[in-house]
Amino acid sequence: MINVKKGRPKNPPKFKELLQKFIPASDIFEEKELIMYEGLIGIYLKDFDESQLTANDIDDIFSIAMNRVLEIRLLKASKGNANMQIDTSAAIEKLRKQTEKMKDNLAARRKDRIDPKKYSGFSIVDLAVSFDADKKKEAMERIGQFKEEDDEILKSELLVGNKNDEDAELVDTEE
Incomplete structure (x- = not known):
């Protein structure tokens, strides 16, 4: 009896x-x-993810790339030849239909591999809370920047006083 392993x-x-x-x-x-x-x-x-690629995925990827190269080849060959452009247009249209079908197949297989249970349980509330947390983090970072700028201005020599104050000193900043 031969021990045959199946799978990858x-x-x-x-x-x-x-x-x-x-x-x-x-x-x-x-x-x-x-x-x-x-x-x-x-x-x-x-x-x-290369570990999830199936033989059908690989065939479709090869075919999509090959069709695109053949399209370019046909366009180059028909350049400047009006008689050939009509035939080329029909051939390219067939290639594009095949390519779209292969892309749809790839997308469908990829969708089938995604575990819907993995992403269940998320509600609009969960998404809103996540969004609020991100916005809060951004706001806190901005507040921190503003505080740093305020501290820098307060420590600078430009805030000697208001020009209308009796004890104010005018500072010439253009030196």
């Missing part, structure tokens, strides 16, 4: 390492396109 390994390889090792992106894209492709994948990966 305890220390799976990083997503970027897998990308560079197993996906022949350099064979598919030119140098500038490859930079764009890897940059787009990096941007989308920031939205996810």
